[in-house]
Amino acid sequence: MFKNARFFRLDQPFEFTAAELEEALGGRRFRPCGPIETATLGWTSPLGEETTALVQAVSGCYLICARRQERLLPSAAVAEALDERVSELEAGEARDVGRAERRRLREQIINEMLPRAFTRSRRTQLYLDTESGWLVVDSSSEKQAEEVVSLLRETLGSLPVRLPDPVRPAANVLTSWLLDESAPNDFVPGDACELRDVGEQAGVVRCSRQDLASEEILNHLRAGKQVTKLALEWDERLSFTLADDLSLKRLRVGEALLEELDGDDMDPAQRLDAEFAILALQVRQLIARLDEVFGLAPNSPAVPKTLASELDAPF
Known part of the structure; x- marks a missing residue:
């Protein structure tokens, strides 16, 4: 499921239930870019566009997904159109176009070109581990991860988190x-x-x-x-x-752990639950081990002993 992992420590217990988190995310549900918008960012279903649920909950872990859409407007195309517009004005009116007017012309050209520009979307999965107090973001980019965390903070009103500061x-x-x-x-x-x-x-x-x-x-x-x-x-x-x-890239779950999913007749939601449960358990235990090795967070809570039995329960 996750190819990367960036960890953020929750400074306070996460008190939202799955239903409360679903309601909160619904207030910032993803919508496509408008005709003159350069980008939009909001929450979408981790199961894909075929479903509407914004939260997938498994044993205290809430899987959610952010989607960003942006219009592709090459700067070279804007610059070329601007040069043509400036040349026409200077030739037609026999005057030089100043810097302030060039800025206004550039904004006008962008507004004219945006409705015809192609769009591109990017999905970023993340989950809140309410048992161990970590937020895990599937992103290889620090900037992208911070953008998604900021969206979650704005959506919830408050989200005190911090990056690991190893001893x-x-x-x-x-x-x-x-x-x-x-x-x-x-x-x-x-x-x-x-x-x-x-x-x-x-x-x-x-x-x-x-x-x-x-x-x-x-x-x-x-x-x-x-x-x-x-x-x-x-x-x-x-x-x-x-x-x-302490970020992870090229993250892969061991083949032995995934063998139990082979051949199972699961619908997409059941399979996501199963894969997410395996991932969440292993990453939770890995973070606890990294804490032992590097000292990620002083006085961090121990991994609950009941976690393995909870996540190993049949689906």
């Missing part, structure tokens, strides 16, 4: 895992990483399909580079690339 910097920990071969047994380094200088030069080395224990990689680390991204497999349950801001 032990992730780059230092990941570097020691490769340099000293000190990774915990449940974290197995893969074959890809990004190494970055800490000095002013900020040189970057990106490795893919490489033996990360090779002398070539170790020499970069001995020379002072730090690991800022590292491909990992966690406990044979999840694989991902962990960045130094």
Whole structure:
């Protein structure tokens, strides 16, 4: 379901029920761009446009989806039209067009071209884990994730969240895992990483399909580079690339966990529930493990012992 994960810590317990959250999101339901709008952003069904429900709830986790639509108006096309308009005015009226008039002409051209522009949509899934107190956003872009979090905050009126602020910097920990071969047994380094200088030069080395224990990689680390991204497999349950801001990319659930879904005769809603339950459980336990390794949030609540039994219940 999720290809990426950015974590935001909830500073307060999330008190909304699924029904209350559904009602709140309904006030900012997605609508397409109007004729002269450059973009719109709102909430849509995580199941797709065939359904209307805005919240999919599984054992204290609320899956929701934001949709952004924008009109594609190439700046080069606007600039070309503006140059033509300015040339016509200057030739026809024998005068120069000033900067302020050019701005007005540009706005006029954009308003004329917008209704004919193509549109493009982007969906961003996220979920609130009310049991462990984390918001998880499926986005590889920090800006995109912040935009969706801001939309949720505006929709609910308040949403105190913060990014992880690890006690032990992730780059230092990941570097020691490769340099000293000190990774915990449940974290197995893969074959890809990004190494970055800490000095002013900020040189970057990106490795893919490489033996990360090779002398070539170790020499970069001995020379002072730090690991800022590292491909990992966690406990044979999840694989991902962990960045130094503790975001995850290329997130994949282990095949063994998905085997139980093979061949099941489920409708789309049931299958989403099942996939979401597996994902939510594994990510919740991964966050708890990352908390142990990096110290994500002082005094963070422990993962409830009843979670596994709740999410493992038949669908």
